[in-house]
Amino acid sequence: MIDPTLAADIREIASLQGTFRLRSGQISRTYFDKYRFEADPALLRRVANEMLPLLPADTEVLAGLELGGVPIATAVSLVTGLPAAFVRKEAKEYGTCLAVEGADVRGKRVVLIEDVITTGGAVADAARLVSAAGADIIGVVCAIWRGNGKPAIAALPDMPVTAAMTAADLGG
Ligand SMILES: O=P(O)(O)OC[C@H]1O[C@H](OP(=O)(O)OP(=O)(O)O)[C@H](O)[C@@H]1O
Numbered sequence: 584m585i586d587p588t589l590a591a592d593i594r595e596i597a598s599l600q601g602t603f604r605l606r607s608g609q610i611s612r613t614y615f616d617k618y619r620f621e622a623d624p625a626l627l628r629r630v631a632n633e634m635l636p637l638l639p640a641d642t643e644v645l646a647g648l649e650l651g652g653v654p655i656a657t658a659v660s661l662v663t664g665l666p667a668a669f670v671r672k673e674a675k676e677y678g679t680c681l682a683v684e685g686a687d688v689r690g691k692r693v694v695l696i697e698d699v700i701t702t703g704g705a706v707a708d709a710a711r712l713v714s715a716a717g718a719d720i721i722g723v724v725c726a727i728w729r730g731n732g733k734p735a736i737a738a739l740p741d742m743p744v745t746a747a748m749t750a751a752d753l754g755g
Pocket residue numbers: 606607648649650651652697698699700701702703704705706
């Protein structure tokens with residue numbers, strides 16, 4: 584259960600009303616602008632602290648998804664001391680040509696860190712890249728779940744998915 588004062592503060596700063604097209608193509612009257620709480624160090628720390636107990640005890644690497652998952656993974660990394668990796672939407676086409684930057688995930692138990700999950704499409708795409716880099720993905724932890732029902736990724740039916748907050752916690 585999320586701290587109600589944190590939910591109220593996130594709602595106040597990051598819940599926008601209007602007409603928004605989401606990554607999935609869905610149209611929504613509500614948009615959670617994660618950058619608004621990620622840009623506030625005190626709020627980002629509180630969100631990271633809510634995510635800590637959701638991490639599997641044997642987590643070895645935190646993998647934040649470009650772009651919004653990266654500050655959260657970094658914040659959780661600072662608190663836990665776990666190394667962070669950063670998952671690009673696509674591999675870079677020059678230099679190291681990596682899709683997964685930062686900590687080496689090969690052979691490691693990795694948790695994907697995401698900001699907002701709606702359909703889970705972005706997580707599924709990232710999971711493919713992280714798996715291709717040799718990781719054992721043991722779970723997904725997000726700040727805000729706004730999908731239907733319990734947190735889950737349709738393309739990864741056996742993957743444990745947990746969320747610090749839901750859309751309902753934030754008033755819909
Ligand atoms: O669960 P889904 O239906 O895939 O939708 C959620 C995704 O959409 C947003 O990504 P976007 O690419 O817009 O965000 P960014 O600003 O983090 O790059 C959000 O950060 C999630 O990654």
